[in-house]
Amino acid sequence: MERRWLVYPYHIWMLLFTVVPLALIFYFAFTVKGTYAFTLENIQQAASPVYLKVLWHSVWLAAVSTFACFIIGYPMAMILATCRVKYRNMLVVITIIPMWMNFLLRTYAWMTLLEKKGLINTVLSFFNIAPLQLLYTDGAVLLGMVYNFLPFMILPIYSVLMKMDRSLLEAAGDLGADAWTSFRRVTFPLSLPGVYAGMLMVFMPAVTTFVISRLLGGGQYMLIGNVIEQQFLAIGDWNFGSALSVFMMILIIISMALLSRYNKNGNGGMLL
Amino acid sequence: MKKIVKFLCVAMVCVIGAALLTGCGGEKKTAQRELKVYNWGDFIAPDVLKDFEKETGIHVIYDTFATNEDMYVKVKSGGSDYDVAVPSEYMIKRMIKEGLVEKIDTSKLSNYKEIGDQYKNLPYDPKNEYSIPYMWGTLGIIYNKKMVTEPVDSWGMLWNKKYSKQIFMLDSPRDSIGIALKYLGYSMNTVNEKELDAAANKLIEQKPLVLAYVVDEVKDKMIAGEGAMALVWSGDAMFMKEKNPDLEYAIPKEGTNLWFDSMVILKGTKHMAEAEEFLNFMTRPDIAKRNVEYIGYATPLPSVQKQLDEAVQKDIAAYPAADILKNTEVFDDLGDNLPKYDKAWTKVKVAQ
Numbered sequence: 001m002e003r004r005w006l007v008y009p010y011h012i013w014m015l016l017f018t019v020v021p022l023a024l025i026f027y028f029a030f031t032v033k034g035t036y037a038f039t040l041e042n043i044q045q046a047a048s049p050v051y052l053k054v055l056w057h058s059v060w061l062a063a064v065s066t067f068a069c070f071i072i073g074y075p076m077a078m079i080l081a082t083c084r085v086k087y088r089n090m091l092v093v094i095t096i097i098p099m100w101m102n103f104l105l106r107t108y109a110w111m112t113l114l115e116k117k118g119l120i121n122t123v124l125s126f127f128n129i130a131p132l133q134l135l136y137t138d139g140a141v142l143l144g145m146v147y148n149f150l151p152f153m154i155l156p157i158y159s160v161l162m163k164m165d166r167s168l169l170e171a172a173g174d175l176g177a178d179a180w181t182s183f184r185r186v187t188f189p190l191s192l193p194g195v196y197a198g199m200l201m202v203f204m205p206a207v208t209t210f211v212i213s214r215l216l217g218g219g220q221y222m223l224i225g226n227v228i229e230q231q232f233l234a235i236g237d238w239n240f241g242s243a244l245s246v247f248m249m250i251l252i253i254i255s256m257a258l259l260s261r262y263n264k265n266g267n268g269g270m271l272l
Numbered sequence: 273m274k275k276i277v278k279f280l281c282v283a284m285v286c287v288i289g290a291a292l293l294t295g296c297g298g299e300k301k302t303a304q305r306e307l308k309v310y311n312w313g314d315f316i317a318p319d320v321l322k323d324f325e326k327e328t329g330i331h332v333i334y335d336t337f338a339t340n341e342d343m344y345v346k347v348k349s350g351g352s353d354y355d356v357a358v359p360s361e362y363m364i365k366r367m368i369k370e371g372l373v374e375k376i377d378t379s380k381l382s383n384y385k386e387i388g389d390q391y392k393n394l395p396y397d398p399k400n401e402y403s404i405p406y407m408w409g410t411l412g413i414i415y416n417k418k419m420v421t422e423p424v425d426s427w428g429m430l431w432n433k434k435y436s437k438q439i440f441m442l443d444s445p446r447d448s449i450g451i452a453l454k455y456l457g458y459s460m461n462t463v464n465e466k467e468l469d470a471a472a473n474k475l476i477e478q479k480p481l482v483l484a485y486v487v488d489e490v491k492d493k494m495i496a497g498e499g500a501m502a503l504v505w506s507g508d509a510m511f512m513k514e515k516n517p518d519l520e521y522a523i524p525k526e527g528t529n530l531w532f533d534s535m536v537i538l539k540g541t542k543h544m545a546e547a548e549e550f551l552n553f554m555t556r557p558d559i560a561k562r563n564v565e566y567i568g569y570a571t572p573l574p575s576v577q578k579q580l581d582e583a584v585q586k587d588i589a590a591y592p593a594a595d596i597l598k599n600t601e602v603f604d605d606l607g608d609n610l611p612k613y614d615k616a617w618t619k620v621k622v623a624q
Binding site: 050051053054057111115116117133135136214215217218219220222226227230231233234235236237240 | 339341342344345437443444445479482483484485486489493496497498610611614615617618619621622
């Protein structure tokens with residue numbers, strides 16, 4: 001009882017940096033620029049075909065990169081979880097280390113690797129392969145997303161796999177299941193909470209990114225994050241920018257609701 | 273665990289407390305004369321501020337911004353209390369309209385007469401009441417002489433299929449749509465939706481040829497020979513030419529954009545006298561020369577222009593001849609029509 005004051009900083013934090021900004025975004029989204037008048041126009045404009053197309057492209061790219069992260073990340077999480085304790089910590093650190101470096105720097109590094117006179121094309125030219133257009137393509141954006149967000153997929157899956165009861169696998173073996181069957185029937189279903197958490201943690205930043213698409217996509221592919229950024233910084237139409245953000249938020253809430261439907265008993269993987 | 277939580281709480285209280293205290297601390301130094309200046313990044317010669325402080329005894333607090341829009345948001349929101357800023361012309365017009373800038377009494381600026389008449393009383397500030405020109409320049413095409421063989425004399429070069437995937441465009445709606453409008457023979461300040469639509473379609477037609485829409489990265493890319501042509505501002509062109517002699521700058525015959533970055537005094541300043549001294553100091557020929565030599569854009573002081581290297585004076589990237597300038601347009605503040613450009617640009621960017 002006497003320690004209740006300990007939660008006050010948390011409440012103040014939540015109020016100042018979550019509730020108030022959210023309220024402001026909703027306020028801007030539903031008012032006419034420069035006035036207090038209520039309007040649905042911003043939302044209607046956000047739902048117009050041009051922006052829906054951008055949104056669709058963003059969701060599509062984010063979904064593909066999430067799937068790619070899953071395909072690459074799951075085996076890596078398995079390796080981490082099953083390798084000898086001696087190496088495990090080192091491998092985990094290696095997985096996390098890139099996250100300690102500045103995100104922008106890592107993305108810039110890819111630019112110099114991918115450009116026409118970059119490292120990859122220089123190596124290719126030794127084998128007499130004509131320079132490929134690698135930078136400023138959809139592929140480059142995908143690569144940037146997968147590279148940057150992969151740890152967010154690996155870590156939740158790894159933490160769930162680590163907590164799994166090994167004796168279940170032994171039991172499966174005793175009952176005659178081979179390695180594949182016990183993975184399919186025991187390990188994978190038990191790791192699903194981690195997979196869902198990982199998918200959410202990759203999908204969210206991927207769908208809202210504007211830096212990766214601008215640097216590696218060369219501004220050729222406008223994602224919803226770029227549109228929102230432009231509204232706020234270049235155009236100065238905070239109301240429409242907020243409406244787009246609200247649209248975005250609804251999308252994220254829906255995807256979270258969908259995932260949590262499949263994740264009813266899974267609290268294990270949720271790191272957030 | 274409890275200990276950690278307690279520690280974090282104490283740490284947080286300390287941080288917030290310290291932040292509040294430093295916030296108050298700044299107010300106390302009233303004895304010294306002060307001036308808060310807000311300028312573009314890398315837009316002043318080194319030591320100029322130090323010399324100003326030495327000569328006048330005014331302490332300068334100097335901050336920089338990256339885009340007009342960043343600057344505008346900060347000034348508009350209040351809390352920043354800057355005295356002097358250096359926005360571009362269309363932003364100055366907007367700030368005049370919104371009452372964010374003070375009138376300048378040019379009779380108090382002894383160096384005001386140094387500024388060339390052609391740089392005074394321009395559309396964004398018709399009576400030159402609010403702004404003192406600092407730098408100016410144009411928008412044009414930089415091209416690599418080793419890759420581009422034809423003469424670059426028209427915006428149409430940026431639509432030349434021969435250079436597919438070797439062209440960089442500016443990721444900036446007003447500039448990229450602006451040159452498309454110019455190419456089609458319209459004004460860069462049009463608010464006619466049909467004309468904007470035509471420009472957007474022109475840019476969509478160009479899109480397959482464009483390698484990327486960039487802003488600052490264009491410098492590295494063109495210097496490294498990653499592209500054949502790029503739409504750039506003249507000051508950046510000077511910088512690139514210096515780093516890579518294969519590059520050349522051209523201003524197309526259809527005409528282009530002429531832009532100004534000018535000094536303004538912000539509304540509500542408590543340091544009017546200091547601000548005037550600063551503006552006058554920056555307009556003094558010896559100081560203006562140091563700035564222009566360092567920055568590489570063009571100076572509005574004819575006396576300074578005459579003192580520069582002959583090569584620089586004749587370089588059209590820095591000082592286009594009068595007949596080229598005849599065809600130029602200065603960006604107007606579009607006010608409520610700006611979203612039309614955004615819409616057109618979004619249409620271009622989402623086209624496949």
